[in-house]
Amino acid sequence: MPRLLVFGDSLSFHGPEGPCAADEPRLWPNVTAAALGGSADLVAGAGWNARDLWWSLIGDPRVWADLHKVDVVVLAVGSMDTLPSPLPTYLRTGLRYLRPDGLRRVARKAYLAAQPRLAVALRGRPTVLPTRLTIHYLDTAVGALRILRPTLPIVGVLPSVHRADSYGGVHTARGPAEAAMREWGQRVGVPLLDLPAVVGEHVLSGRGNPDGMHWGWEGHASVGKAMAALIGPLLAPEAP
Known part of the structure; x- marks a missing residue:
C-alpha cells in the first residue's frame, strides 16, 4: 500500500467551485493514490511556488516525520511561479497584514483591480x-531528499496553463519555464508529468473552474490517472 507525499499549490486542492479539504477523494492526489492502491498526504498552500516547497521541507516537523515513511514524493509545484506578479511577492503577500481592516480591504481591492492591467x-x-x-x-529540495533517502522515488510536474481574467490571460513566462524544467528534470533524473498535455484543453476550453486557473473534476481525474501511470513503474514491488 504505497504512501505518497505530495507538495502542491492550489491546483492540488481546488475543485470546480473552490478549495476542498485534503481528503476529498476527487482531488488528483487522492485519485493517484487510489489508482495505486495507497494513500496521499498533501502539503500545500494557495499560491505556493518552489520556494514554499523548500520552506516546508526544512520548516515543517510533520514533513520531517512523513519523509521516513512515504514511498514516493511528488513535487507538484512550479505552475504558480510562472504567473505575472506586478508587485514583488513580499509586498503582494504582505497585504494581508495591513491594519486597520478597512485599509487592508481597500489596498487588496485596488491591487486585484490593477493586476490584470499591469500583467x-x-x-x-x-x-x-x-x-x-x-x-x-x-x-536543492531533490538534493536534500536524496541525502536523507537516496532511493526514494521523486517526480514533479511541468507548469500548467491558465485563461484567468485575474491575470489578463497573460502567461508569457510559462514556455521558457517549461523548457528549463524539462532540462532540469532530465539532468537530475526526476520524471515530470506534462500538465498542459494532460489538462490543457480542459482548462483552455473553459471546462474547469470558472476562474480560468483551477480544474474541474474531469481535470483532476485525468491528472490523477496520468500521475499514477508515471509513478507506478517507480515503486518497488511489495514483498510476498
Whole structure:
C-alpha cells in the first residue's frame, strides 16, 4: 500500500467551485493514490511556488516525520511561479497584514483591480518567482531528499496553463519555464508529468473552474490517472 507525499499549490486542492479539504477523494492526489492502491498526504498552500516547497521541507516537523515513511514524493509545484506578479511577492503577500481592516480591504481591492492591467502592460513580467530560482529550489529540495533517502522515488510536474481574467490571460513566462524544467528534470533524473498535455484543453476550453486557473473534476481525474501511470513503474514491488 504505497504512501505518497505530495507538495502542491492550489491546483492540488481546488475543485470546480473552490478549495476542498485534503481528503476529498476527487482531488488528483487522492485519485493517484487510489489508482495505486495507497494513500496521499498533501502539503500545500494557495499560491505556493518552489520556494514554499523548500520552506516546508526544512520548516515543517510533520514533513520531517512523513519523509521516513512515504514511498514516493511528488513535487507538484512550479505552475504558480510562472504567473505575472506586478508587485514583488513580499509586498503582494504582505497585504494581508495591513491594519486597520478597512485599509487592508481597500489596498487588496485596488491591487486585484490593477493586476490584470499591469500583467498585460508589463507582458507578464515580473513573475511570482524567476525561473532560475524555481530550478534552484527544486534542485536543492531533490538534493536534500536524496541525502536523507537516496532511493526514494521523486517526480514533479511541468507548469500548467491558465485563461484567468485575474491575470489578463497573460502567461508569457510559462514556455521558457517549461523548457528549463524539462532540462532540469532530465539532468537530475526526476520524471515530470506534462500538465498542459494532460489538462490543457480542459482548462483552455473553459471546462474547469470558472476562474480560468483551477480544474474541474474531469481535470483532476485525468491528472490523477496520468500521475499514477508515471509513478507506478517507480515503486518497488511489495514483498510476498
